[in-house]
Amino acid sequence: MKRLFKMLLCSALVLCMTGCGSTAPTTESIETTTSQTTTASESESESETTAATTEETTAKNDTLVIYFSATGTTKGIAEKIAAITGADLYEITAAQPYTEDDRNWKDSKSRCSVEQNDTSVRPDISSEPISLDGYKTIYIGYPIWFAQEPRIMDTFVENNDFGNAKVVPFCTSGSSGIGDSWKNLAVNAGSGNWITGTRFSGSETDFELRDWVYSLPRAMTLKINDTEVPVMWEDNDSVKELYSYAASGIRIELSQFDGFERFGHIGKSLTSNEEKITTSYGDIMLANNDQLVVFCGSKTLKYTRLGKILLSEEKMIELLSKDGNVTGTAVIKLM
Structure with a gap:
């Protein structure tokens, strides 16, 4: 009788342990879950890093x-x-x-x-x-x-x-x-x-x-009265020489002439290829081999064309008459 009771008790214990084992996670499943979570976190982190890097590069x-x-x-x-x-x-x-x-x-x-x-x-x-x-x-x-x-x-x-x-x-x-x-x-x-x-x-x-x-050459910039202006430079010997000279910077004191132009001495004689030109606002000309002339009006004379300031007539007038001054400065340098 005692032997039968012991056998029944052992069977009950085995069944209990089997039932508990079916609900508890194994070591392998815990490691897999942890690994998946870690991988997901790393992927998310890498995505964020890549996005940040792309944004920074742009x-x-x-x-x-x-x-x-x-x-x-x-x-x-x-x-x-x-x-x-x-x-x-x-x-x-x-x-x-x-x-x-x-x-x-x-x-x-x-x-x-x-x-x-x-x-x-x-x-x-x-x-x-x-x-x-x-x-x-x-x-x-x-x-x-x-x-x-x-x-x-x-x-x-x-x-x-x-x-x-x-x-x-x-x-x-x-x-x-x-x-x-x-x-x-x-x-x-x-x-x-x-x-x-x-x-x-x-x-x-x-x-x-x-x-x-x-x-490709560096761009040559022009400032008039401390305002940098957009310029289209010509492709000729005069501009090439001016470009070489501008490497160390050129400062030109401008004076008014005829009311609608400003001129100043460059400080160096440039090659000229004069032709009869009717100027318009924004034109940049070389006169007498060593004078830079900026126009805000029309005039017909012989000049060598250097370039053109890409501003409207209204903005050119405002620029050259800033604060009511009839004089000013032009600074040419390489960017």
Whole structure:
């Protein structure tokens, strides 16, 4: 009887232990849960770190490549420049894409023929707006259409502020040069320090583009009465000599002449290539080989063209007559 009782008691204990064991987590399950929790936390932490790093990198980048490309040629050059410089990349896209028929230059009624023959046309842009604040160097590229910049480029530059950034224009074309297209963009932009534009065929190698990027000059800036102004400099021997001289900084005392111009001695004689010019507001001229003249009006005489201040007539008058002064200073230096 006692033996039977002991057997029943042992069986009950075994059943009890088995029941308890089914609800308690094993060591393996605890370790797995802990491992999964740790991995999730680490992944979340890594994601946050990556996001922060990306945001920081973007904020620190001071170079931007902007481009418009209808066939992909300009896009290819722009992407290579961005890779070489580590720049941000921004594509201008047309709200109404340009088809092959649109670009038919042999058809006088094609979309591009009509647009390029009307300088007032401004095609709509579908790209998300971009702020150019914080960028110190901006490359801007486009194809040459009918020996000009596409009108959509005028839309973009007129609606964005380049500030005092160095602007490097480039174009792609099978045969036509860049011509005055980059100057048109600079004038329409009314901001930025624009250097002479460059044409590419589209077949340039990474090495060729790298050599070009590294050969680009520093931008030459101009301050008048302590205000830095956007300038489009000419590509001639006079400006090249002025550029070399500006490496150590040039300070010019300006005096009024004829009421609508300011002039001053540069302190060095520059090569001149005088021609008869009718000036307009913002023109920067070389007179008598050693005088810099800034115009805010029209005058016809022989000068060597140095550049143009990209400000409206109203702002030019305000700048040159700041605080009622008829004298002032011009400071030219490299950035």
